[in-house]
Amino acid sequence: MRLSRAYDDSMRHHRIPSLAGVHACIEISEPNKGHVFLNVADGDVTLSREGKPDCTITGKVEGDLLRLVRGELNLVTSLLQGRIAIEGDVMLAIQLAGSLPEVGGVADLGDAR
Amino acid sequence: MSESISILDGNTFAVSDRRGDMEGGIGDDRGLFRHDTRFLSRWILTVDGRRPNVLATDDLDYFRAQFFLALSTGTIYVDSHLSVMRQRAIGEGFHEEITLLNHGKEAMDLDVQLEVAADFADLFEVKDKLTKKGELYRRVEDKRLVLGYKRETFARETWIEPSKPSTFTDEGLGFKVHLPPHGTWTVGLDVTALSVVDGPRPKPGVRRDLAKTLTDWVDGAPRLTCSWQPLEAIYARSLRDLAALRFRSRLVPDFAMPAAGLPWFMAMFGRDSLITSYQALPFVPELAATTLKVLAAMQARTLDPFRDAEPGKILHELRLGEMTAFEERPHSPYYGASDSTPLFLVLLEEYERWTGDRKLVAALEGPARAAVRWIDEHGDRDGDGFIEYERRNVETGLDNQCWKDSWDSIAFADGRIAETPRATCELQGYAYDAKMRTARLARVVWNDPAWALELEHSAEKLRAQFNRDFWLPERKFFALALDKTKQRVDSLTSNIGHLLWSGIVDADKADACVRHLTGPALFSGWGVRTMAVGEGSYNPIGYHVGTVWPHDTSLVVAGMRRYGYKAEAARVAMAVLEAAVFFRHRLPEAFAGYDRASCQYPVEYPTACSPQAWASAAPLLFLRSMLGLDAQGEHLIVDPVLPPEIARLELLDLPGRWGRADAFGRSRIH
Numbered sequence: 140m141r142l143s144r145a146y147d148d149s150m151r152h153h154r155i156p157s158l159a160g161v162h163a164c165i166e167i168s169e170p171n172k173g174h175v176f177l178n179v180a181d182g183d184v185t186l187s188r189e190g191k192p193d194c195t196i197t198g199k200v201e202g203d204l205l206r207l208v209r210g211e212l213n214l215v216t217s218l219l220q221g222r223i224a225i226e227g228d229v230m231l232a233i234q235l236a237g238s239l240p241e242v243g244g245v246a247d248l249g250d251a252r
Numbered sequence: 253m254s255e256s257i258s259i260l261d262g263n264t265f266a267v268s269d270r271r272g273d274m275e276g277g278i279g280d281d282r283g284l285f286r287h288d289t290r291f292l293s294r295w296i297l298t299v300d301g302r303r304p305n306v307l308a309t310d311d312l313d314y315f316r317a318q319f320f321l322a323l324s325t326g327t328i329y330v331d332s333h334l335s336v337m338r339q340r341a342i343g344e345g346f347h348e349e350i351t352l353l354n355h356g357k358e359a360m361d362l363d364v365q366l367e368v369a370a371d372f373a374d375l376f377e378v379k380d381k382l383t384k385k386g387e388l389y390r391r392v393e394d395k396r397l398v399l400g401y402k403r404e405t406f407a408r409e410t411w412i413e414p415s416k417p418s419t420f421t422d423e424g425l426g427f428k429v430h431l432p433p434h435g436t437w438t439v440g441l442d443v444t445a446l447s448v449v450d451g452p453r454p455k456p457g458v459r460r461d462l463a464k465t466l467t468d469w470v471d472g473a474p475r476l477t478c479s480w481q482p483l484e485a486i487y488a489r490s491l492r493d494l495a496a497l498r499f500r501s502r503l504v505p506d507f508a509m510p511a512a513g514l515p516w517f518m519a520m521f522g523r524d525s526l527i528t529s530y531q532a533l534p535f536v537p538e539l540a541a542t543t544l545k546v547l548a549a550m551q552a553r554t555l556d557p558f559r560d561a562e563p564g565k566i567l568h569e570l571r572l573g574e575m576t577a578f579e580e581r582p583h584s585p586y587y588g589a590s591d592s593t594p595l596f597l598v599l600l601e602e603y604e605r606w607t608g609d610r611k612l613v614a615a616l617e618g619p620a621r622a623a624v625r626w627i628d629e630h631g632d633r634d635g636d637g638f639i640e641y642e643r644r645n646v647e648t649g650l651d652n653q654c655w656k657d658s659w660d661s662i663a664f665a666d667g668r669i670a671e672t673p674r675a676t677c678e679l680q681g682y683a684y685d686a687k688m689r690t691a692r693l694a695r696v697v698w699n700d701p702a703w704a705l706e707l708e709h710s711a712e713k714l715r716a717q718f719n720r721d722f723w724l725p726e727r728k729f730f731a732l733a734l735d736k737t738k739q740r741v742d743s744l745t746s747n748i749g750h751l752l753w754s755g756i757v758d759a760d761k762a763d764a765c766v767r768h769l770t771g772p773a774l775f776s777g778w779g780v781r782t783m784a785v786g787e788g789s790y791n792p793i794g795y796h797v798g799t800v801w802p803h804d805t806s807l808v809v810a811g812m813r814r815y816g817y818k819a820e821a822a823r824v825a826m827a828v829l830e831a832a833v834f835f836r837h838r839l840p841e842a843f844a845g846y847d848r849a850s851c852q853y854p855v856e857y858p859t860a861c862s863p864q865a866w867a868s869a870a871p872l873l874f875l876r877s878m879l880g881l882d883a884q885g886e887h888l889i890v891d892p893v894l895p896p897e898i899a900r901l902e903l904l905d906l907p908g909r910w911g912r913a914d915a916f917g918r919s920r921i922h
Binding site: 157159160199200210213215216219220221222224230231233234237238240 | 404405406407448449450451546549550552553554563570572573574576577578579584585615616617618619622
């Protein structure tokens with residue numbers, strides 16, 4: 140997974156209207172692959188290498204995070220199946236999950252090459 | 253041995269027989285359940301190969317129960333010398349203590365066995381008799397018995413740990429007990445249900461905080477005194493049941509919102525949580541705050557046909573079992589409800605009006621705007637001005653996406669089922685009310701008077717159109733729905749009471765509606781039937797076509813009160829409260845619609861959930877209606893009209909934006 144692609148876009152701001160009113164930091168992580176932080180401030184999303192996450196989504200199955208970011212995997216079913224783990228504010232993760240494809244699309248997070 | 257004893261905390265619950273044994277088969281709700289999965293399906297105690305007999309069972313607290321048993325001697329002429337006590341309390345599963353007492357002068361050597369098994373059935377499988385697709389296993393490790401289930405990455409385990417050395421067998425675990433004369437022997441058993449097998453292990457044992465939490469909950473609610481004694485017991489039971497049904501999901505562990513009902517609906521339901529929170533708002537407003545926050549967070553953002561999700565829609569149901577995990581059911585979450593979205597807006601406004609909590613309402617402006625957009629765009633599928641529904645998920649989605657969600661509930665007077673898309677009448681009422689209320693919030697909280705005007709115009713247009721298109725002049729009530737061809741579905745149902753509650757009914761049509769609701773076809777004497785006697789689909793024991801639902805009647809009563817029919821509202825409320833006495837002060841989800849004159853007690857509906865959140869909260873809305881409680885500005889308004897049976901009614905320390913206030917009522921007849 141090219142989470143590193145996100146770093147190339149770091150500090151870029153993206154406007155995701157459906158996240159208006161949300162202020163949070165969420166970490167997306169895949170062991171031995173890397174991680175990225177999504178900093179959300181009232182609908183403005185910034186990608187960064189560092190952050191203090193309110194919740195961390197960790198992929199346990201190769202490629203799942205990529206599919207999650209692309210909107211091909213549902214966060215709740217992935218969690219129930221044990222394909223991902225969430226630490227911290229689970230409700231926040233669910234809230235943001237619906238917007239992940241928008242973030243991924245804008246930031247090219249989901250571009251696996 | 254058919255009566256069930258339940259202990260619960262949110263969606264962890266254990267259902268046994270009166271011995272404390274669990275034998276849960278397909279279609280049987282016995283066992284230990286957590287996260288919509290049965291973690292124990294067999295838990296049977298024997299002593300020397302025999303199952304003790306029941307002396308007494310005590311389940312006064314919702315989270316713990318005691319079972320007093322004795323080993324039969326086989327004859328009434330010989331007293332048993334062995335007592336068996338089982339004390340069980342809910343936790344991350346449950347903790348049970350088994351105590352044997354030898355009352356005799358001789359020592360006893362006993363073989364105590366616990367037969368245990370887990371089928372890890374999803375609740376949908378328990379109900380519908382489906383086959384498991386993964387592998388069951390069991391192992392013994394570190395003095396514990398582990399029962400497990402695995403399907404790909406999906407794994408669930410039940411750990412059973414005794415406090416004393418035991419022997420583990422294929423059937424369970426056993427103890428060789430030597431009891432001296434007048435001696436006592438006790439063993440503790442921790443049963444832990446693990447939904448995450450490779451994560452941190454939950455702490456086994458009893459949740460010690462539950463007793464205090466319950467005490468705080470009851471102490472924080474208004475105090476009621478009443479000349480009609482059963483009402484005090486009904487009120488106490490309602491508060492305790494609402495406490496029991498507070499739901500801490502694995503997905504929202506820090507929040508407690510009302511789950512729908514035991515045993516089948518211990519899950520997050522948008523409609524049920526919203527209506528329960530509305531009914532309970534003047535008493536325990538924290539339920540509403542939590543419900544609004546959680547449902548807003550899970551509001552749909554994208555179009556997802558499998559889940560019947562559309563942007564802005566509020567969820568219908570969230571499940572955590574295996575079938576949801578593998579998308580064999582769409583409940584992750586499922587959005588197949590057309591009323592939860594307008595009801596979200598109704599509750600949001602009601603919450604602000606009672607509590608004055610503008611901070612939360614300000615934070616939920618985005619979800620509120622998205623909800624209004626859903627009503628106008630996706631709710632009104634064909635642009636005719638009305639909300640109508642038709643499932644996108646034709647395999648496992650709900651055919652009826654209104655509160656009467658059984659397949660046969662929306663029927664013509666001649667019994668024909670209406671075709672989808674269906675626009676049921678109460679959905680239009682909710683939409684009208686939602687827009688009027690949201691307009692007020694737009695004006696006073698979100699500082700958007702232009703939008704407020706727009707919403708009021710839209711609501712007014714809907715009101716006029718509805719009163720024209722749904723009214724049946726020949727029968728003098730509103731049609732249950734418009735069907736696919738916009739034909740009026742002409743059955744007389746309780747839904748017209750929801751219309752009164754919403755305020756969409758023109759003043760000149762209200763009287764006819766109230767006459768129907770209090771007339772013999774709809775009013776059974778114990779409450780308002782969901783469908784009137786004489787309609788083609790009427791069945792007094794049909795789930796939504798003739799039974800009485802206490803929550804339904806509570807909204808009907810609130811509606812009659814809204815239109816000034818105070819005495820009629822009090823009379824109908826009293827009927828349901830009298831019915832509650834026959835259910836040991838706990839109103840069930842529904843009961844049969846037989847006429848009161850033909851039977852001296854309300855007849856049970858066989859598969860009704862109990863406790864059920866909106867049935868438990870119905871007495872609270874009856875109280876509000878009888879006392880005429882309302883919030884206006886910074887003040888609590890009290891305008892009581894009591895039924896003749898209640899001479900005096902007092903509610904002390906009602907919370908609200910005024911702080912705490914008291915309400916008193918006296919019957920005018922006494």
